[in-house]
Amino acid sequence: MSTDAKNNTALMEKIVSLCKRRGFIFQSSEIYGGCGGVWDYGPLGAELKRNLRTAWWNAMTRDREDVLGLDASILMNPAIWKASGHVETFADLMRECSLTNKRVRADHVDPQDGVIMNYTGAEAATGWKLDRVISVLMKKGEHIESFRKRVRLLIASNAGEAAGKPEEIVLLGEAKADAVEGSIDYHPETGGALGPARPFNLMLKTYLGPTATEDDVTYLRPETAQAIFAQFKNVFDASRVKVPFGICQIGKAFRNEVTPKNFTFRSREFEQMELEFFIKPDEAIEIISGEVAAWSEGADLSEPQANWGWDLWHRYWVDQRTKFYEGIGLGGVLEYYWQTPEDLAHYARACVDILCHFPFGTEELEGIAARGSFDLTAHQNASGKSQEVFDEELKVAAAKLSDEQKEAMIQKRLAAEQSKVKGAPMAEADVRAWFERLFKGNYVPHVIEPSAGLDRMALAIIANAYEETEKTDEKGKKEVITVLKLHPRVAPIKVGVFPLLKNKPELVAKAREVYALLKRHMNVFYDETASIGRRYARQDEVGTPFGITIDFDTLGEKGPELLDTVTLRHRDGGEQERVKISDLLGKLLAEVS
RNA sequence: GCGGGUGUAGCUCAGUGGUAGAGCAUCUCCUUGCCAAGGAGAAUGUCGCGCGUUCGAAUCGCGUCACCCGCUCCA
Numbered sequence: 001m002s003t004d005a006k007n008n009t010a011l012m013e014k015i016v017s018l019c020k021r022r023g024f025i026f027q028s029s030e031i032y033g034g035c036g037g038v039w040d041y042g043p044l045g046a047e048l049k050r051n052l053r054t055a056w057w058n059a060m061t062r063d064r065e066d067v068l069g070l071d072a073s074i075l076m077n078p079a080i081w082k083a084s085g086h087v088e089t090f091a092d093l094m095r096e097c098s099l100t101n102k103r104v105r106a107d108h109v110d111p112q113d114g115v116i117m118n119y120t121g122a123e124a125a126t127g128w129k130l131d132r133v134i135s136v137l138m139k140k141g142e143h144i145e146s147f148r149k150r151v152r153l154l155i156a157s158n159a160g161e162a163a164g165k166p167e168e169i170v171l172l173g174e175a176k177a178d179a180v181e182g183s184i185d186y187h188p189e190t191g192g193a194l195g196p197a198r199p200f201n202l203m204l205k206t207y208l209g210p211t212a213t214e215d216d217v218t219y220l221r222p223e224t225a226q227a228i229f230a231q232f233k234n235v236f237d238a239s240r241v242k243v244p245f246g247i248c249q250i251g252k253a254f255r256n257e258v259t260p261k262n263f264t265f266r267s268r269e270f271e272q273m274e275l276e277f278f279i280k281p282d283e284a285i286e287i288i289s290g291e292v293a294a295w296s297e298g299a300d301l302s303e304p305q306a307n308w309g310w311d312l313w314h315r316y317w318v319d320q321r322t323k324f325y326e327g328i329g330l331g332g333v334l335e336y337y338w339q340t341p342e343d344l345a346h347y348a349r350a351c352v353d354i355l356c357h358f359p360f361g362t363e364e365l366e367g368i369a370a371r372g373s374f375d376l377t378a379h380q381n382a383s384g385k386s387q388e389v390f391d392e393e394l395k396v397a398a399a400k401l402s403d404e405q406k407e408a409m410i411q412k413r414l415a416a417e418q419s420k421v422k423g424a425p426m427a428e429a430d431v432r433a434w435f436e437r438l439f440k441g442n443y444v445p446h447v448i449e450p451s452a453g454l455d456r457m458a459l460a461i462i463a464n465a466y467e468e469t470e471k472t473d474e475k476g477k478k479e480v481i482t483v484l485k486l487h488p489r490v491a492p493i494k495v496g497v498f499p500l501l502k503n504k505p506e507l508v509a510k511a512r513e514v515y516a517l518l519k520r521h522m523n524v525f526y527d528e529t530a531s532i533g534r535r536y537a538r539q540d541e542v543g544t545p546f547g548i549t550i551d552f553d554t555l556g557e558k559g560p561e562l563l564d565t566v567t568l569r570h571r572d573g574g575e576q577e578r579v580k581i582s583d584l585l586g587k588l589l590a591e592v593s
Numbered sequence: 594g595c596g597g598g599u600g601u602a603g604c605u606c607a608g609u610g611g612u613a614g615a616g617c618a619u620c621u622c623c624u625u626g627c628c629a630a631g632g633a634g635a636a637u638g639u640c641g642c643g644c645g646u647u648c649g650a651a652u653c654g655c656g657u658c659a660c661c662c663g664c665u666c667c668a
Contacts, residue, residue, distance in 0.1 A: 012661090021603065027659075027660080033659060034659040035658095035659080100664080100665075132595095222668085223668095261660095345668075533628035533629060535629090574628065
């Protein structure tokens with residue numbers, strides 16, 4: 001491992017340790033030896049997550065007029081997961097290459113010809129050993145030396161750093177076995193022997209109903225989005241909204257990750273915050289507004305416009321989400337990855353990953369995808385229930401189009417279908433049928449989906465707030481001071497209240513008074529033990545942005561002008577100011593909300 | 594899933610076959626007039642879990658669980 005990587009691993013370990021020590025995050029079921037890939041939030045972690053949830057909910061729905069909230073259940077009719085493609089994609093039997101662990105679908109192995117070569121194991125100069133039989137297919141026409149080189153490379157890449165350089169790996173007990181033709185027991189690319197066929201379903205299976213038969217199988221949702229699509233029509237009908245509008249939801253989702261790792265970053269139970277923002281198809285915009293606005297560098301994205309198509313809406317949401325992250329203190333550490341046409345799923349038109357710097361690398365916090373009408377159409381087809389909306393404005397505008405204008409739109413779309421990078425083009429008859437509905441004012445809305453992970457967000461906040469400084473005291477003793485520079489809006493504790501000395505009842509009484517005053521409005525921590533410096537330090541370590549100290553001036557000992565004033569200490573920089581108790585609440589609320 | 598590593602007090606770690614330790618943190622009392630001060634005392638672990646070897650296991654062996662690192666996976 002490089003020095004950087006070691007430092008980053010050490011940093012991550014310190015963060016994990018702080019999280020446990022101070023009650024942010026604990027390992028699940030720890031007293032029973034833990035439980036893989038799941039984590040519990042302690043008192044401070046619960047507050048942090050709650051603050052993030054509230055910030056997201058306010059930004060996405062409460063502060064807007066065009067987004068509605070939803071709170072759907074985790075368990076749903078399994079037909080939803082069939083329609084969405086989740087069951088099909090992950091219920092397949094897969095076989096794993098014994099050399100590289102690359103997986104192939106069991107029913108999709110191309111037949112191979114060649115000679116089977118067996119080895120009893122392998123070893124390396126580093127002392128590393130592989131003590132199991134390796135069976136690899138030497139393909140027809142492959143030279144024995146290039147074959148051996150290839151095997152060494154595959155072994156090295158799977159063993160990681162322990163095995164050292166590939167060319168220094170020694171293959172043991174080489175033995176030529178049978179020649180095979182049309183064998184489906186070897187990986188088509190690597191030639192490694194394939195293991196038994198096993199299901200690799202990333203969804204957590206459960207039984208709905210006490211009889212627990214195969215008929216009762218359902219899944220814990222692997223994402224919250226599908227519930228929004230499934231309830232789209234109900235929300236639409238119940239809320240007197242018009243497209244464009246959105247539905248957002250916060251909730252738990254579950255995935256049987258093969259390898260949970262990086263603390264809470266990839267876990268099997270996690271919380272998502274998702275918005276499905278429904279928009280008109282571009283063709284509808286063209287009919288109503290005459291044209292679809294084009295994006296250019298520096299375009300004004302602050303206020304949505306009637307002539308925006310999916311591209312501008314997509315960029316608008318990237319902009320909105322960026323502003324959100326800036327508002328919780330993650331502004332400076334974000335990166336963006338615009339997926340290329342090759343990266344994109346066949347139904348997606350564009351997808352931006354918002355990435356954030358973590359000690360273990362730059363990883364995805366949120367994905368913002370333009371998914372067209374893929375999801376609603378899939379549910380419309382599978383359920384047989386129309387997911388179309390009727391748009392009066394569109395119907396009126398379409399009625400004014402000439403037949404030539406209509407045909408020109410159809411031709412334009414047909415050409416676009418032919419030049420698709422991924423997926424089959426839509427048949428002409430289907431395109432014409434779709435326009436037929438559109439001209440009458442009916443369409444299935446398209447969607448922009450900003451999908452964020454709450455646990456990742458919480459981890460990003462903690463990791464990026466973590467700061468160590470070395471301090472030397474009067475005796476020359478060096479010590480490391482840890483500060484979590486959390487944004488006041490997300491900090492679990494907003495302010496600490498301290499009497500300067502606990503053996504002076506007047507100070508304690510006054511401090512309790514201030515504590516009671518603030519407590520009803522924010523999370524406040526009262527502390528009277530140990531020295532004032534230590535109390536400040538304790539709060540710095542958990543990211544409390546403010547400290548209030550009640551001293552003898554507060555009691556009026558230095559004159560009436562300081563009576564009922566306190567020291568307000570700022571975590572970042574440590575500067576102090578004298579504030580009247582009556583001004584405290586307003587001043588603090590402005591900072592923390 | 595494969596390979597490597599780790600697992601001892603809340604945290605960081607020492608302890609390699611013979612009665613479980615240190616520093617920090619925690620709690621109590623005293624002291625303390627603004628940035629991890631000092632004193633006195635207290636509490637805290639069947640050494641991840643199970644099985645085995647041994648007169649005797651934190652220590653040796655096997656298994657298992659969890660975490661970390663490297664592969665792999667991540668719709």
